[in-house]
Structures are given as structure tokens and as C-alpha cells.
Amino acid sequence: MNTQPIPNTDRPVVGSYSTYAEAQRAVDFLSDEKFPVERTAIIGSDLKMVETVLGRLTKGRAALAGAGSGAWFGLLMGLLLTLFTRNHGAVPSLLVGGIVIGAVFGAVFGFIAHAVTGGRRDFASRSQIVAARYDVVTDPEVAEDAKNRLIKLSWREG
Known part of the structure; x- marks a missing residue:
């Protein structure tokens, strides 16, 4: 159950920016100016989901990605096993063995997972949510103060 209150988005806008970095x-x-930033929020408007296609996903690439993930998992398992060994000379072989076994299983599972899709998703991509505009809003009681301080910022950067 989410116990977080829903933020009040119907507050005065003290600044609008085209990028999230500018709003941040x-x-x-404002924080550097000792303004009570706990009374502010950044609200993105006109949201879009952008999926950037990174390249074609072949069975070989799927196996390679699976091998990479499996190697990391194998390293983690190897590290955990080293906690329970009394023979410190076995630590390198436990780590290498974990990496190798993890990479092999990861490659096999990556290959199989891609093969069973039947070519329905033969590309790799990255998704992100972007906004057309980012508004900095504050509580009404401190809005005028925030606007005045942000005017100093725009003069300093302009």
C-alpha cells in the first residue's frame, strides 16, 4: 500500500524550462539561496514515451547479452561461495568458475529466449519518458520569493 500523499500539482509556476536539467x-x-526547496516540485508536462532503437537483435547478440548478465550473476554467486570456504586458495577458482558457469547458462538462456519469440522483436532499444516542458512550482505562500530569486539566476546565466 502506497502511503505517500499525492503531491499538489495545482500550485503557482515560478519557472518553466525546456529540459529537466534546467529545472533541476x-x-x-533556490537551495543554494537557502530557499525552502521542500515546498517546490518539478512537474513535466506533455509527456512522451521515446523508444530509441539501438540495433538489430540477432540470436548471437541475444546470447552475448545473456552471457554478460550471466557472468555478473555468476560472479555474485562466486563471491557468496567464498564466504563459506575455509580454503582461501580456492577463492580465485570459485570466482572464475562462477563467472564461466554463469556466462554459459546466460548465453544459453539468452539464445533460447530470443529464439522462442519467433522474430517478433528483433531489435534492442532503450525507452524513456520525456516532457515538452518542466515547470518548477511552489506553495503559494513562497511563490513570489522563488520567482524573484530565479530572476537573479536568469540574469546571472544570461
Whole structure:
């Protein structure tokens, strides 16, 4: 159960920015100015989901990605096993063995997972949510103060 209260988004806008980094910089500036930033929020508007295609996903690439993931998992398992060994000379072989076994199983599972899709998703991609605009809002009682301080920021950067 989510116990977080829903933030009030119907507050005065004290600054609008085209990138999230600019909105963050404005809130950071307010923080540096000792403004009560716990009374602010950054609200993204006109959201879009952007999926950037990184390249074609072949069975070989799927196996290679699976091998990479499996190697990390194998390293973790090897590290855990070293906690329970009394023979410190066995530590390197436990780590290498974990990496190798993890990579092999990961490659096999990656290959099989891609093969069973039947070519329905033959590409790798990265998804992100972006907004057309980022508004910095504050509680009404401190909005005028925030606007005045952000004017100093725009003069300093302009």
C-alpha cells in the first residue's frame, strides 16, 4: 500500500524550462539561496514515451547479452561461495568458475529466449519518458520569493 500523499500539482509556476536539467539547476539554485526547496516540485508536462532503437537483435547478440548478465550473476554467486570456504586458495577458482558457469547458462538462456519469440522483436532499444516542458512550482505562500530569486539566476546565466 502506497502511503505517500499525492503531491499538489495545482500550485503557482515560478519557472518553466525546456529540459529537466534546467529545472533541476533552478531548484538547486533556490537551495543554494537557502530557499525552502521542500515546498517546490518539478512537474513535466506533455509527456512522451521515446523508444530509441539501438540495433538489430540477432540470436548471437541475444546470447552475448545473456552471457554478460550471466557472468555478473555468476560472479555474485562466486563471491557468496567464498564466504563459506575455509580454503582461501580456492577463492580465485570459485570466482572464475562462477563467472564461466554463469556466462554459459546466460548465453544459453539468452539464445533460447530470443529464439522462442519467433522474430517478433528483433531489435534492442532503450525507452524513456520525456516532457515538452518542466515547470518548477511552489506553495503559494513562497511563490513570489522563488520567482524573484530565479530572476537573479536568469540574469546571472544570461
